[in-house]
Amino acid sequence: MHELAITQAMLDVVLKHAGGARVRKVNVTVGEWTGYVGESIELFWQELARGTAAEGARLEFRFEPALLRCRACGERFPVDGSGLECPRCGSLGGEPAGGQDCTVDSIEVEGGEGP
Ligand SMILES: [Zn+2]
Helix, strand or coil, rough: CCHHHHHHHHHHHHHHHHCCCCCCEEEEEEEEEHHHHHHHHHHHHHCCCCCCCCCCCCEEEEEEEEEECCCCCCCCECCCCCCEEEECCCCCCCEEEEEEEEEEEEEEEECCCCC
C-alpha cells in the first residue's frame, strides 16, 4: 500500500515541525494523480501517530484535481475522463501540471502562535 509510506513520511514532517508540541490539526493536500484515498491515510495515521505528539490530531484533506498542461499552447486543463483534448487549441495530451503530490500544507499545534 502506497498510503502507508506516504503517511509515515507525512508524520515525520509533522513531528519535525511540531518540535515536540501537541499536534491538533494537519492540513493535507492530496493530488488526484496519486490515487491516494483520504480514508486510508487517516487509518494509517491513527496507527502510526499512536504514542507520538501527533496522536489524535485531526486530518483535514484538500483534494487537488489532476491537471494537464497543453504542450502546444500552455493551457492548463482538468482531466475529466472524457478525453485529453486541450479546450483551447484542440491538441491532444499534455504533461501533468497539478495534482501529482500528497503534501502537508500546514499544521496546528497546541499553544501555537495563532492561526
Ligand atoms: Zn492547447
